[in-house]
Amino acid sequence: MAGNTAFMIVGAGLAGAKAAETLRAEGFDGPVVLLGDERERPYERPPLSKSYLLGTSGKEQTFVHPPDWYARHGVDLRLGTAVTGIDPDGHHLTLADGSRHDYAKLLLTTGATPRPLPVPGADLDGVLCLRRLEDSDRxxxxxxxxxxxxxxxxxWIGLETTAAARAAGVEVTVLESAQVPLQRVLGREVGRIFAELHTDHGVDLRCGAQIARITGGDGRVDGVLLADGTRIEADAVIVGVGVTPNSGLAAAAGLDVGNGVRVDARLCTSHPDIYAAGDVASAFHPLLGKHIRVEHWANARNQPKTAARAMLGQDVVYDGLPYFFTDQYDLGMEYTGYVDPDAYDRIVFRGSTEDREFIAFWLAGRRVLAGMNVNIWDATVPIRALVASGQTVDERALADPEVPLDSLVRE
Known part of the structure; x- marks a missing residue:
């Protein structure tokens, strides 16, 4: 590594682009190399299942930076470039073409890959998933x-693509193994609200469904067979059953992995010159006191800023609360905080769930773990303050729309 000053970033998505941007903004004037296996320059993924899929925004609006930004800022952007190996002690990468490249510091923003459906017929033409721009186009x-x-x-992906399909006039059947949509993330109480939202918009929602196989003829999908013998005809099948973090490079290099690449609060891996951020990172969260991996836009946008500063030797930690949002039909919502499944005691609602204008709070004891505002705006800041404070709250005041949320946060 002697004399080498290059900072290399593996993964040219939103997280990688934001890391490169931060390095330059913080005054780093050494070589910055951004490597990605896609052909498109870095773009944001939320529009792929929202506005871009709906056709209300164009392709150019998905990109993180204009085409000339990378050259103007001295970022060596290499697209269509796959990294096949990392030598942490030797401080070099190996690319698919066999070439070797030295680095001083390395950041992994390799993201995640859609999980395949483990049933016969999953490889038929017309079985689709959504992760990349070309997926949204298809x-x-x-x-x-x-x-x-x-x-x-x-x-989230399944429901957002469902909403887009219904907006296009397509008949949709949704198959979910749990008892309600989003049960693992939001619990049954709030999951039921999303179930009603979709059935109100004409979706055939079938929960507790078990898939036996995807059927087809001449290599093309024509339906789905359930374990109870029911067959549902389909011109296409969209699979959204989660993602797997792309931690294979890290594991092969001997780094500590476990539900992603494990990093400390500075986003540093088990090797002092390698960092990880975004969907692939299982990061220790100072406020929560444990490692979490978050697969949402805010993490991919904000974590790399901390990682880049840590790579520059700054004394920083990432303590941002998880945040995500969705838009489905006439429902828009934001969620702030973190709740393990079944780790909360109850949910307190403020507002009208029937009118779908409410805030839901997940509580353990009398402490707010997370809050979700639905069709109510300008609530994220006080929700974040309530969660971050760790304070106990008066549940009656929490449920009362007449009591300002920010008044519940004590100094």
Missing amino acids: LKETFRAASRVVVIGAG
Whole structure:
């Protein structure tokens, strides 16, 4: 490594682009190399299942930076470039073409990959997933041509693609193994609200469903067979059953991994010159006191800023609370905080769940673990303050819309 000053970033998505941006903003004037296996320059993923998929925003609006930003800021952006190996002690990377490249510091922003559905027929033509720009383009083409689709998995991706399909006039059946949509994330009480939202918009929602196989002829999907013998016809099947962190490079290099690449609060891995951020990072959170891995836009946008500063030797930690948002039909919501499944005692609602204008609070004891505002705006800041404070709250005041939220945070 003697004499080498290059900072290399593996993964040219939002997280990688924000890390490169921060390095330059913080005054680093050495070589910055951003490596990505996609052909597109870094882009943001939320529009792929929201505005871009709906056709209300264009492709250019998904990109993190204008085309000339990387050259103007001296960032060596290498697209269509796959990294095949890391030598932590030798401080070098190996690329798919066999070339070796030295680095001083390395950041892994390798993201995640959609989890395949482990049933016969999952490899048929017309079985789709959503992760990359080309996936969203293919879904748009499918919605224009198809009359009926099956969506497997009622998580965020499944429900957002369902809403886009219904907006395009496509009949949709959603198959979910849990008792309500989003049960693992939001619990049954709030999951029921999303179930009603979709059934109100004409979705055939089937919870507790078990998939036996995806059916088809001549290599093309034509339906889904359930374990109870029910067959549902479909012109296409969209699979959204979660993602797997792309931690294989880190594991092969001997770094500590476990549900992602494990990093400390500075986002440093088990090797002092290698960092990780975004979907792939299982980071120790100072406020929560444990490692968590968050697969949402805010993490990919904000974690790399901390990682870049830590790479420069600054005394920083990442303590931002998890945040995510969704837009489905006429429902928009923001969620702030973190709750393990079944780790809360109860949910307190403020506002009207029937009118879908409310805030839900997840509580353990009398402490707010997370809050979700639905069709109510300007609530994220006080919700974040309530969660971060760790203070106990008066549940009656919490549920009362007449009591300002920020008044519940004590100095």
